[in-house]
Amino acid sequence: MLKDQDPCAQPKLMHPDQAIEQLLAQVDATQDTELVTLNNAIDRVLAEDLASSIDLPPFDNSAMDGYAFRFVDLDLSQDKTTLTLIGSSFAGHPFKGKVQPNSCIRIMTGAPVPAGYDTVQMQEETQTDGDSITIAHPHKLGANVRGRGEELKAGTKVLHRGVTIRAAEMGVLATIGISQVRVSRKLKVAFFSTGDELRPVGSELSPGQIYDSNRYSIQGLLSKSHVEWIDLGVIADDKEAIRGAFKEAASKADMVLTSGGVSVGEADYTKQILSEEGKITFWKLAIKPGKPFAFGKIGKAIFCGLPGNPVSSMVTFYKLVLPILNKMQGITPKAPLLCQATLQTDIRKHPGRVEYQRGILSRNASGELEVSITGGQGSGMLTSMSLANCFVILDQFQGDLAKGNTVTVEPFNSVLC
Numbered sequence: 507m508l509k510d511q512d513p514c515a516q517p518k519l520m521h522p523d524q525a526i527e528q529l530l531a532q533v534d535a536t537q538d539t540e541l542v543t544l545n546n547a548i549d550r551v552l553a554e555d556l557a558s559s560i561d562l563p564p565f566d567n568s569a570m571d572g573y574a575f576r577f578v579d580l581d582l583s584q585d586k587t588t589l590t591l592i593g594s595s596f597a598g599h600p601f602k603g604k605v606q607p608n609s610c611i612r613i614m615t616g617a618p619v620p621a622g623y624d625t626v627q628m629q630e631e632t633q634t635d636g637d638s639i640t641i642a643h644p645h646k647l648g649a650n651v652r653g654r655g656e657e658l659k660a661g662t663k664v665l666h667r668g669v670t671i672r673a674a675e676m677g678v679l680a681t682i683g684i685s686q687v688r689v690s691r692k693l694k695v696a697f698f699s700t701g702d703e704l705r706p707v708g709s710e711l712s713p714g715q716i717y718d719s720n721r722y723s724i725q726g727l728l729s730k731s732h733v734e735w736i737d738l739g740v741i742a743d744d745k746e747a748i749r750g751a752f753k754e755a756a757s758k759a760d761m762v763l764t765s766g767g768v769s770v771g772e773a774d775y776t777k778q779i780l781s782e783e784g785k786i787t788f789w790k791l792a793i794k795p796g797k798p799f800a801f802g803k804i805g806k807a808i809f810c811g812l813p814g815n816p817v818s819s820m821v822t823f824y825k826l827v828l829p830i831l832n833k834m835q836g837i838t839p840k841a842p843l844l845c846q847a848t849l850q851t852d853i854r855k856h857p858g859r860v861e862y863q864r865g866i867l868s869r870n871a872s873g874e875l876e877v878s879i880t881g882g883q884g885s886g887m888l889t890s891m892s893l894a895n896c897f898v899i900l901d902q903f904q905g906d907l908a909k910g911n912t913v914t915v916e917p918f919n920s921v922l923c
Contacts, residue, residue, distance in 0.1 A: 519792035521902060522860055526829055529801060533808060535836040536760070538691035544679055547671045549732040550689035551835045556665045558682040561655035566619040568595075570628040570650045573639055575610035577625040577647040584643075591637045595620060610639050619651050626650035668838030670732075690836045696755035696807075697724050697763040698738035700748055700776060706740070719888065720765040720819050724812075727823050728763075730921040731831055745775045752783055756805035760834065763827065766814030776811075784809055792902055794859040795885035796822045808834070815885035820922075821862050821897075828921060844899075847875035847915045853900070853907040860902045864894035867915055877915050894918070 539553040568574060574595065580587045594612040595601040601611050605622030613619065613626060624647060631642040644650070658664065664678055665671075671679075671687070679687060704718040705711055718740055728735040736758055741751045755762040764776070777800075780786040786802035786809060795818040800811030810827050812819040832839065847867060855861055865877045880893040897916045900907070907913065 519790050519797070519859065522791055522793045522825055525789060525791050525793075525799075526826055529826060529830055530833055532801075533830055533833055536690055536693065536834055539688050540691055541686050541688050544676065544685050544687065547679070547687050547689060548673070548676060550671050550687075550692070551837050552665055552667055552669045552671060552675075553688045553690045553836065555663055555667050556679070556682075556684065556687070557661055557663045558658055559660055560682060561660050562657040562681060563652055563654060566654050567616050567652050568613045568619055568626045568650060569615065569652050570626055571614050572626050572628040572630075572650065573610045573632055573641060574613045574619050574623040574626045574651075575641065576605070576607070576623055577644075579608050580641075580643055582643065586640050586642050588638050588640045591634075591639050610641070624648055624651065666838070668836050670837060693733040693761065693831060693835055694736060694759040695728050695733050695761045695763055695831070696736040696738055696759035697721065697728070697765075698741050698751050698755065700741045700743060700751075700764070700766065702743045704740050719816055720812075720814070723816060723820055723888070724763060724765065724823070727820065727828075727921060731828060733831060733835070743775065745779065748775050749779045749783065752779060752804055756784075756807040756809075759807050761808045761810060761831070762804055763810050763812065765812040765819040780804070780809070780811070786811075791822075792859045793822070793825070794861045795883075796825075797859070799826060813885075816888040817864075817891055818885045820888075820891055824922060825862070842916050842919070845875060845915050845917070846912050847877040849898075849907060849909055849911045849913050850876050850878040852909050853879060853898070853913075855900050855904055855906055857903045857905050861900040861904075862897040862916075863900065864890040865896045865898040865915060866894060867896040867917060875915070877913065891922075895923070 542550060575589055579589060589608055589610040592606060592609045592611060593601045593603045595617040596614050597616045600618040601620045605620055611620065619626065625644055626649060627641045627644050628650060633640040664682060665675060669675060699718050699721045703715050705715045707717050721737065725735060725737060738751055738755060741747050752762065780800065784802055784804035786800055789799045789801060791797055791799055795815060796813055798813045799822055800809065802809050810830065812822050853863065863883050864880045866880060867875060867877045870876050877896065877898055879898065880890045883890060895918055899914045899916055
């Protein structure tokens with residue numbers, strides 16, 4: 507939801523960090539939630555804090571296959587003690603007998619340790635002779651026993667609102683017996699392309715025509731962002747057709763997303779219709795690839811307009827739109843993982859904009875991080891994104907860099923991997 511204030515625009519190029527701070531200040535997280543079953547909760551955003559109603563583990567249990575016994579029964583003057591086997595404890599089938607002095611039971615990993623026994627020795631450190639079990643002494647009382655509540659006590663918060671539920675969180679929820687969770691409603695994002703020069707993939711190209719690639723990249727980015735996407739296709743360069751597309755998109759979605767038609771001075775209908783139908787500001791950002799970006803509102807929907815060049819479109823989505831979507835979904839923000847690596851290729855750069863050059867991050871034989879550039883860095887060279895696994899981030903006022911310099915690297919997260 508867009509807050510009731512105008513987007514901030516500046517005549518000079520704005521640093522992307524400043525831009526994202528101002529953009530995020532103008533949107534709110536959705537308050538709409540829904541209850542889903544646990545098996546449908548993967549990649550959803552938790553809408554409430556959750557505490558465990560039980561201790562974890564819920565009972566003392568064995569960390570090993572072996573034998574459970576009383577530590578006090580060991581003859582510590584010797585290296586080993588022989589005990590009498592009186593039963594067994596298996597997962598789901600606990601020992602039901604009475605604990606006796608100088609006795610032990612066969613026990614499996616995860617099985618309950620009966621009250622009265624306090625230590626487990628792994629089976630590799632034992633010898634059996636009928637019901638006589640000789641046990642090599644463990645190092646300490648309580649060895650190989652996972653105590654009740656060792657992981658957490660009942661009432662402890664386990665997961666917090668804003669967490670994205672992954673495989674590990676699914677397991678945690680199942681462990682504490684939760685079968686349904688309240689999550690944020692999935693956002694809907696509608697997108698389309700405009701241009702008479704765009705042709706569907708698989709068709710023949712005539713002179714001056716290109717395939718509509720951006721729509722597929724955007725679809726992939728939205729799918730990895732775990733939102734519902736609505737593809738409205740390619741809209742012809744017709745004023746009323748474009749107006750109709752914007753209205754349809756805004757009526758169906760929480761966000762309307764386009765690529766192209768946001769550069770200053772572009773002679774098309776997009777900007778005109780945006781100014782007529784919405785509350786839009788055009789931003790000029792100190793970012794490369796990129797720079798033109800549009801943001802605002804159409805009807806009740808947030809609008810984000812990406813630049814038209816394929817790499818610019820992907821980079822600005824990743825650096826600007828994705829944080830907006832995350833906030834709208836209620837995802838707890840996390841700073842990107844950054845690391846330092848030694849540059850393996852020369853880099854050419856003109857001061858003036860923060861650059862996100864596409865790189866390949868790896869480790870050398872000594873285990874040190876190295877990064878090389880994927881080749882040509884033109885904003886239309888989409889193969890550079892396919893080859894890369896990271897961005898090499900170059901400061902706004904940085905110039906050329908020679909091989910051997912240390913640079914800041916941002917490995918791709920799951921949206922680009």
